[in-house]
Amino acid sequence: MTRHSLACILPPELLIELARSSAADRQVAILRSLEIDHTIRQARAEIAARRGGRSQPLTARLTGGTPRRMIFDQEHSTAGQPGRLVRAEGQGPVADVSVNQAYDNFGYTYTLYYDVFHRDSIDGQGMTINGMVHFGTDYDNAFWDGDGHMFFGDGDGQVLTDTTKGDDVIGHELTHGVTQHEANLTYSGQSGALNESISDVFGSLVRQHHRNQDAASADWLIGSDIVGPELSPALRSMKDPGHANPHDNQPSTMDGYLHTASDNGGVHTNSGIPNHAFYVVATTLGGNAWDAPGQIWYDTLTSPRLRPNSTFAAFASLTLRQARMRYGTTSAEADAIRTGWDAVKVPVR
Amino acid sequence: MSDQGFRLHYRRSGGFAGVQLAVDVLAGELPAEQAEQAARMLAHPEEFRAAGSPAAPPGSADLFSYQLELERGEERQDFRWTEFEVPDAARPLLTALRGLAKPAPPR
Numbered sequence: 001m002t003r004h005s006l007a008c009i010l011p012p013e014l015l016i017e018l019a020r021s022s023a024a025d026r027q028v029a030i031l032r033s034l035e036i037d038h039t040i041r042q043a044r045a046e047i048a049a050r051r052g053g054r055s056q057p058l059t060a061r062l063t064g065g066t067p068r069r070m071i072f073d074q075e076h077s078t079a080g081q082p083g084r085l086v087r088a089e090g091q092g093p094v095a096d097v098s099v100n101q102a103y104d105n106f107g108y109t110y111t112l113y114y115d116v117f118h119r120d121s122i123d124g125q126g127m128t129i130n131g132m133v134h135f136g137t138d139y140d141n142a143f144w145d146g147d148g149h150m151f152f153g154d155g156d157g158q159v160l161t162d163t164t165k166g167d168d169v170i171g172h173e174l175t176h177g178v179t180q181h182e183a184n185l186t187y188s189g190q191s192g193a194l195n196e197s198i199s200d201v202f203g204s205l206v207r208q209h210h211r212n213q214d215a216a217s218a219d220w221l222i223g224s225d226i227v228g229p230e231l232s233p234a235l236r237s238m239k240d241p242g243h244a245n246p247h248d249n250q251p252s253t254m255d256g257y258l259h260t261a262s263d264n265g266g267v268h269t270n271s272g273i274p275n276h277a278f279y280v281v282a283t284t285l286g287g288n289a290w291d292a293p294g295q296i297w298y299d300t301l302t303s304p305r306l307r308p309n310s311t312f313a314a315f316a317s318l319t320l321r322q323a324r325m326r327y328g329t330t331s332a333e334a335d336a337i338r339t340g341w342d343a344v345k346v347p348v349r
Numbered sequence: 350m351s352d353q354g355f356r357l358h359y360r361r362s363g364g365f366a367g368v369q370l371a372v373d374v375l376a377g378e379l380p381a382e383q384a385e386q387a388a389r390m391l392a393h394p395e396e397f398r399a400a401g402s403p404a405a406p407p408g409s410a411d412l413f414s415y416q417l418e419l420e421r422g423e424e425r426q427d428f429r430w431t432e433f434e435v436p437d438a439a440r441p442l443l444t445a446l447r448g449l450a451k452p453a454p455p456r
Contacts, residue, residue: 078440080433137444141364143432146408160366169365173411180408187410195410196367223366230452235366247368247452262455263414268367269455 064120067110068128071099074135080145082132101164102131102152108210109171112202113178116209116290117298122148122177129174133164140228142169144176158228166226171206172199183306190311192267197274201297204238205290215282215289238279241272252276254312254345273344274312281340285332292333296323316341316348355421357387359446360453365411371453372446383445386438391419394426399434406433415443
């Protein structure tokens with residue numbers, strides 16, 4: 001028998017069905033019920049992070065294997081509350097392409113985490129994945145709100161286009177949720193750049209896994225499906241930081257580390273350094289990047305030793321530790337880890 | 350008649366793309382409605398400030414951060430918001446400034 005995290009009389013699937021068929025005012029109340037268990041888990045995770053520890057599962061682990069996706073149409077509102085529910089788990093495609101793209105790309109992200117890392121959704125406990133499409137007007141962004149929702153803009157046609165189209169983009173944003181439930185890396189300075197890099201890494205793995213691309217055949221670009229002409233051909237390059245588009249200022253080594261007050265200490269800029277380290281590790285080992293390299297990065301992200309204020313050097317040292325633990329001290333995997341961090345001039349102990 | 354000779358400094362940072370946008374304009378260069386809104390902000394800044402220090406929600410990522418400085422002679426008003434803190438009344442002005450802004454290096 002499947003146990004649900006709500007452990008209540010009404011199972012989540014029935015609540016979702018009720019929400020789809022309800023008037024807007026009742027829909028809000030029903031959806032709020034579904035959010036309560038997530039809120040509890042999130043609060044425990046944040047409290048645990050402040051104490052330096054990891055949260056424990058609130059209930060027995062779900063059997064998993066099936067995502068719970070809910071897509072809402074924000075109808076160009078800029079409010080943070082869910083709009084109109086337009087597609088729920090198990091429901092077929094609808095007329096709105098953006099809704100379907102968000103739904104499908106949520107599925108590819110869930111599949112990577114479940115099939116490869118045996119993780120049941122963002123929190124590891126089957127958390128509902130909420131997508132809020134058509135946020136704002138010509139809004140050139142997508143973001144994770146920290147409260148279980150990914151928001152999508154339609155793009156302005158110049159900087160970005162429809163952000164629901166990018167499988168790597170969606171993998172990136174949902175991985176912010178994973179990080180929030182694991183190491184909860186502080187979103188500034190080096191820990192913030194790690195937070196961003198981990199999202200680029202697993203966003204890339206979502207794309208490569210879905211498209212069955214190995215490390216050699218992948219292009220290692222971020223956002224190539226959603227850029228407009230101003231940022232063409234891509235937002236970032238893990239293979240060649242600083243050269244994805246004319247405005248790309250990412251460094252590829254610590255020699256170019258940017259000290260700035262903007263963007264929370266340059267989290268989207270300095271992420272180029274650990275990004276490139278992962279690229280070097282993956283291409284040094286060859287094969288599928290989600291295998292050994294992805295496993296080492298996932299082990300590191302979920303390690304209790306990864307602190308919210310972790311530096312690049314601390315993260316790097318932990319990846320070496322994890323590689324040695326899983327593959328052996330003298331393994332090719334451990335050697336590749338050293339090669340990767342040496343390439344970007346981050347010291348590894 | 351509002352004073353439209355004051356200057357606006359707009360900067361947007363963050364976001365998934367990580368591209369910083371910036372523009373400096375005179376209020377008179379904006380559509381009349383947006384120039385009027387900027388004048389109201391200069392006259393009544395307390396109505397448009399975020400409650401407390403601007404902060405992104407815990408655990409959030411890739412939200413935009415907006416900075417708007419209004420300057421008229423020695424008078425300056427500085428506004429900073431993250432995405433969900435932007436007052437509804439200020440959004441049309443920010444949208445107009447966003448349309449004029451260009452990529453800028455981080456400070």
